[in-house]
Amino acid sequence: MAAVKYELIKTCGQTGARLGRVHTPHGSFDTPAFMPVGTQATVKGMSPAELKDVEAQIILSNTYHLYMRPGSDIVREAGGLHGFMGWDRPILTDSGGFQVFSLGGMRSIKEEGVTFKSHIDGSSHFISPERAIEIQNDLGADIIMAFDECIPYPCDYNYAKNSLERTSRWAKRCRDVHSDTERQSLFGIVQGGTFKDLRVQSANELLELDFPGYAIGGLSVGEPAAEMYDMLDVTVPLLPGDKPRYLMGVGSPDYLIEGSIRGIDMFDCVLPTRIGRNGTVMTGAGRIIIRDAKYARDYSPMDPECDCYACKNFTRSYIRHLIKAGEVLGIRLTTWHNLRFLLNLMKNVREAISEDRLGDFRNKFFSAFG
Numbered sequence: 001m002a003a004v005k006y007e008l009i010k011t012c013g014q015t016g017a018r019l020g021r022v023h024t025p026h027g028s029f030d031t032p033a034f035m036p037v038g039t040q041a042t043v044k045g046m047s048p049a050e051l052k053d054v055e056a057q058i059i060l061s062n063t064y065h066l067y068m069r070p071g072s073d074i075v076r077e078a079g080g081l082h083g084f085m086g087w088d089r090p091i092l093t094d095s096g097g098f099q100v101f102s103l104g105g106m107r108s109i110k111e112e113g114v115t116f117k118s119h120i121d122g123s124s125h126f127i128s129p130e131r132a133i134e135i136q137n138d139l140g141a142d143i144i145m146a147f148d149e150c151i152p153y154p155c156d157y158n159y160a161k162n163s164l165e166r167t168s169r170w171a172k173r174c175r176d177v178h179s180d181t182e183r184q185s186l187f188g189i190v191q192g193g194t195f196k197d198l199r200v201q202s203a204n205e206l207l208e209l210d211f212p213g214y215a216i217g218g219l220s221v222g223e224p225a226a227e228m229y230d231m232l233d234v235t236v237p238l239l240p241g242d243k244p245r246y247l248m249g250v251g252s253p254d255y256l257i258e259g260s261i262r263g264i265d266m267f268d269c270v271l272p273t274r275i276g277r278n279g280t281v282m283t284g285a286g287r288i289i290i291r292d293a294k295y296a297r298d299y300s301p302m303d304p305e306c307d308c309y310a311c312k313n314f315t316r317s318y319i320r321h322l323i324k325a326g327e328v329l330g331i332r333l334t335t336w337h338n339l340r341f342l343l344n345l346m347k348n349v350r351e352a353i354s355e356d357r358l359g360d361f362r363n364k365f366f367s368a369f370g
């Protein structure tokens with residue numbers, strides 16, 4: 001019996017979107033869902049209580065980073081990620097594949113696994129699919145990911161084909177060592193770059209392994225939006241309707257809406273927290289750069305339509321001052337708001353699905369968002 005189960009509530013009458021709930025050992029979350037990213041066991045600048053204030057229902061953390069520091073043994077001894085970071089709702093951990101390929105500096109990929117250098121001290125490490133599962137078992141997240149290779153964009157067809165076939169063999173090795181305990185469920189990750197036939201091949205190879213959920217990887221790596229949408233149009237219909245579908249590393253408001261329309265249930269992206277830290281604020285009328293001089297005497301909230309603590313209590317003028325002065329509260333407030341903005345966007349997407357009007361919502365949002 002899988003630890004994580006998907007409950008379909010309804011499909012949108014206007015689009016391919018669907019309203020659902022994912023049930024996990026640490027509670028349930030509504031989908032389509034945006035998952036804030038807490039790479040090193042913290043969503044940067046936000047406490048668990050503040051994450052609940054913005055109504056985050058599930059957060060992400062990262063196998064590679066936590067293996068490197070403080071070490072998955074310490075996290076296990078501390079009661080797993082939930083005990084270590086004081087978050088009692090669902091957690092998902094990425095398998096480290098993406099980070100090893102994007103962070104680990106020099107590396108060599110073999111059938112057995114990947115040898116790479118630590119981005120912290122340059123020390124040499126080896127991660128196999130089996131080791132990636134062991135580490136995620138220690139971290140204790142509710143949803144864990146298979147060890148995969150996220151190929152770059154653009155990528156040579158033959159490399160993409162060989163890579164997805166190895167990713168499928170790695171997925172089987174992950175499945176073989178992960179007993180779907182009542183504690184956590186393992187999701188497979190579809191690869192295949194931007195080649196339709198390879199996406200179909202990757203999905204079919206992973207379907208044979210019967211995962212409780214499926215992620216679509218290898219996208220949001222620099223490809224044009226149209227190519228991402230083409231890959232979703234090919235891949236999503238192949239995935240089981242009774243299991244969660246997770247589009248990794250996505251995304252900005254337009255991608256969240258377009259991905260939901262194509263039947264995606266789960267999204268994660270560092271965007272709101274990362275751009276928040278450099279003073280970029282997401283609003284219904286588009287992004288604003290709060291340190292811009294034009295906000296020096298602007299005593300209105302970051303986003304007049306927003307219900308978050310930052311917009312209810314502080315002005316653009318004050319937050320601009322904090323950011324320019326390098327005050328920690330400044331980036332905490334921009335992060336707080338950006339997270340609430342995307343979480344509210346997804347709440348509005350879910351409401352639009354329940355009322356069969358997500359297509360209309362998309363048109364209205366894009367005309368205002370610009």
Ligand SMILES: CN(C)CCSCc1cc(N)cc2c(=O)[nH]c(N)nc12
Nearest residue numbers: 037094098150217218219220248249
């Ligand atoms: C915080 N996030 C950046 C980390 C979680 S999502 C990372 C992530 C992002 C993207 N775009 C593609 C892939 C992919 O193909 N495989 C894996 N394992 N992770 C991926």
Ligand SMILES: [Zn+2]
Nearest residue numbers: 306308311337
């Ligand atoms: Zn706000």
